[in-house]
Structures are given as structure tokens and as C-alpha cells.
Amino acid sequence: MDMMRKLVAGNWKMNGTRADGVALARDLAGRYAGLTDPSFDMLICPPATLLAPVGEAIAKSGLALGGQDCHPEDSGAFTGDISATMLGDIGARFVIVGHSERRQNHGESDHEVAAKAGAAHRAGLTAIVCIGETLEQRDGGEALAVCSRQLAGSIPSTATAANTVIAYEPVWAIGTGRAATADDVSQVHDHLRADIASRIADASAVRLLYGGSVKAANAGELMQVANVDGALVGGASLKADEFWGIAKHCG
Secondary structure (H helix, E strand, C coil), rough: CCCCEEEEECCCCCCCCHHHHHHHHHHHHHHHHHHCCCCCCEEEEEEHHHHHHHHHHHCCCCEEEECCCCCHHHHHHHCCCHHHHHHHHHHCCCCEEHHHHHHHHHCCCCCHHHHHHHHHHHCCCCEEEEEECCHHHHHHCCCCHHHHHHHHHCCCCCCCCCCCCEECHHHHHCCCCCCCCHHHHHHHHHHHHHCCCCCCCCHHHHHHEECCCCCCHHHHHHHHHHHHHEEEEEEHHHHHHHHHHHHHHCC
């Protein structure tokens, strides 16, 4: 993958059987492989049960495979968990860590997110570290402070532009149909770019993704915002035409 190109990443969350997951993956793989000179990178992160068949379906297409979470440890007595090493072994090149649904539903702290990102780095994976404020925090004028705090606590010392992607996903815009405005995104992404400079040496090359009710209809405007280097897409990534429509705006 080329860090100079925008990245469009699909987070399938807890959706998909083998049949429909493989069908979707093959559809996207065919479209991407058909590009003579791709102007964007594409990643799909299916649930763990589909990593192997989806990986086979997208093999040699240029699409990348990613996991939705990993354990901070490389192995051990952690029933039900998956390590970054295991993800890499099955062909994944990325893993999402710190998604707001993990932070909220599983009580994950910034410290734990940083440990997971570090585990991803040890396994040779790129960690997509998610941060974002709640509606209450935004309405209280805390959005930038919250993002800075999460960034500081969630980025391990091993982070570089080559192994870390930052995804800004305002919690109030995830799955709600309410996307942040271009001005909202610009303010936060500009702030994050400056903030990263104090934490990662090659900060200018770190890809910053926006996520939160991204659709083909609003992707054009959002992807033109300065310091937006792609999108982390949830529900819309489960529809081939919609996800491809978003991807084309990343070119």
C-alpha cells in the first residue's frame, strides 16, 4: 500500500455469513483488480469468522484484509480472544483498535487501546487507532480536548506513519445517519495533524481517516477536506455499490 494514497476501510462489524461475505468480497475484489492504476487503497475488515474465506476471495486483487480487534498479548489463556499474531498468520495486514463500540460496550481504556496497537506493531500489522468524542462532549466544547487526550493515551511509543493510521469517528455520528459537517471534520483533523507531530516523528505521513455515517452522497465533500486521508466506513461498506461509490471519492 502507498501511504500517499487515501485509504478507504470497510468495517463490517458483526455482520455477514460466509455466503454473503464472500460474495461481497469477490464483488469488491473484481472491481479493484480491474483498475489499471488504483488511486486509492482499499481495506475490508470482516468479522473473525470470515477472515479466512474473505482473505481467499480477495487474494491477488490488491485489496487488504484487516481484523476488527486484537488482544494486547501475543498468546495465552484468553478464551474467545484473537491475537494480532493470529490475524497476521491468516493474512490480515491491518487491525482496528479502540473503536468507540469497544470503548463503550467493553469498557476499553486508552491504556488498553495503546497495548493493542503495540501488539499489532509487534505482529507486523498496521493499527487503525480510533478516537472520537460523544455528543455531550461536543456540545460541551470538549471535542478537541477529548481527541487529544485519547490520542495521547492510545498511541504506543512504537507508532510510525508506516504502522499506524488514526481514525476520527465522532461517537454521535456512528450509525446515526448524522455525519459531521466538513467544517467539523476540518477543525478536528487539523488539530490532530498538529497534535500527532509531537508524538510521531513522521507525522505528516500518518493517514487520518474520517468515520461516522460516511456515504457515497457525502464522501465527495468530506474527502476534499484538508488532512482527511480516507474513510473508515461502517454500514455502507456492506453494500458494494455504496462502498465503491465512497472509494471513488478517495481517488
